[in-house]
Amino acid sequence: xxxxxxxxxxxxxxxxxxxxxxxxxxxxxxxxxxxxxxxxxxxxxxxxxxxxxxxxxxxxxxxxxxxxxxxxxxxxxxxxxxxxxxxxxxxxxxxxxxxxxxxxxxxxxxxxxxxxxxxxxxxxxxxxxxxxxxxxxxxxxxxxxxxxxxxxxxxxxxxxxxxxxxxxxxxxx
Numbered sequence: 396x397x398x399x400x401x402x403x404x405x406x407x408x409x410x411x412x413x414x415x416x417x418x419x420x421x422x423x424x425x426x427x428x429x430x431x432x433x434x435x436x437x438x439x440x441x442x443x444x445x446x447x448x449x450x451x452x453x454x455x456x457x458x459x460x461x462x463x464x465x466x467x468x469x470x471x472x473x474x475x476x477x478x479x480x481x482x483x484x485x486x487x488x489x490x491x492x493x494x495x496x497x498x499x500x501x502x503x504x505x506x507x508x509x510x511x512x513x514x515x516x517x518x519x520x521x522x523x524x525x526x527x528x529x530x531x532x533x534x535x536x537x538x539x540x541x542x543x544x545x546x547x548x549x550x551x552x553x554x555x556x557x558x559x560x561x562x563x564x565x566x567x568x
Contacts, residue, residue, distance in 0.1 A: 398468030400493045401565055403477045404486075404538060405501035408511040410547040410554070414501065415477035417558035422473060422567065430467050432460055434478030435514075450482075457485045465492055473567065481535035497565045500541040507548045 401418060403411040412433050422429045437460055438446070446452045457480035464474045480486075489496055503511075543564055545557055562568040 397495060398471045398473065399495040399565060399567070400464055400468055400474045400476060400489070400497065401561060402464075402480075402489060402496065402498045403475070403501055404480055404498065404541075405547075406481075406503070406508055406535060407479065408508040408513060409501040409503045410511075410545075410557075411477035411479075411501055413554055414545075414547075414557055414561070415475045417554045418475050418561060421555075421558055421562055425568070427473055427567070429473040429475050430464075431475045432464055432478070434460065434476075434480070437463075437478070453479070454482055454485065457482060458488070461485060461489055461492070468493055468495075479535070481537060483536045483539065486536075486538045497543075497561075498538055498541045499543045499545060499561055500538050501545045501547050502537075503547045 403415055405411055412435075415431055415433060419429055419431045434456075438456060441456075441459065446456055457478065460476060460478055460480065464476055467474045486498065489498070543561065545560075547553075547557070559568060
């Protein structure tokens with residue numbers, strides 16, 4: 396099988412990880428074992444405590460994820476990436492370096508993001524205990540030409556439907 400990247404991007408709490416895990420499960424049912432690179436899990440695995448969340452370090456981390464995904468894709472793996480990486484230079488690098496790249500922008504309105512807020516980022520920002528939060532004090536650069544835009548203000552029961560839509564568009568279902 397030829398390698399492929401499904402890149403899910405959006406703000407924190409937009410549903411990237413949840414959708415990515417559902418895509419992973421659907422692929423496993425089809426006997427395709429994908430590599431899932433979740434931004435938070437990747438940071439934890441790399442354990443570079445000098446790599447913060449300011450814009451410069453966010454770009455460094457996004458390039459790490461892109462290059463690691465590229466390594467896996469060249470070996471024929473399907474790679475699912477769930478990360479903010481909201482910088483045009485990353486999106487451009489991905490488009491120029493992955494032979495089969497499918498970019499999905501997952502959007503949710505700010506009220507929905509604040510209600511979900513699993514990591515407490517928006518709450519901590521509002522109380523002054525956090526900074527460098529995309530969509531708050533950092534201006535996100537959403538993809539200019541994503542292959543698909545998902546409006547994810549809905550409920551968790553929509554996840555399977557969204558994941559199937561993505562896989563159908565990628566010719567993996």
